Amino acid sequence: MALETTRFDVLDYLGTAEDRAAYIEAVIEEGDSAYLIEAIGNVARAQGASAFAAETGLSRETVYKAFIRGGNPTVDTLFKALAALGLKLTVKAA
Structure with missing residues (x-):
């Protein structure tokens, strides 16, 4: 009997603002900056890059370069x- 698999796409699970916030919070807990950039790119794609850009006040091109194409956003762009997304970075002792 052959094993059946289905395609996984994280975008299928980012339908609400709460889902997107929980996803980003979980990624921040991992502590991997590349993963965080990728996750924000996934959220931007889930919302639509133009809509996400409008919410951030950034240009659509900046969103693509910084998050969707695996860029290296500035701290200001990240904030x-x-x-x-209704989130903020916080610092706590390790």
Whole structure:
């Protein structure tokens, strides 16, 4: 009997603002900056890059370069993206 698999796409699970926030929070807990950038790119794609750009106050091109094409966003760009998601970075002792 052959094993049946289905295609997994994280975008299928980012339908609500709460889902997107929980996803980003989980990624931040991992502590991997590349994973965080990828996750924000996934959220931008789930919302639509133009809509996400409008919420962040960034240009659509900046969103693509920084998050969707695996860029290296500035801290300011990262803060704007997180603020658009209703999130903020916090620091706590390890």
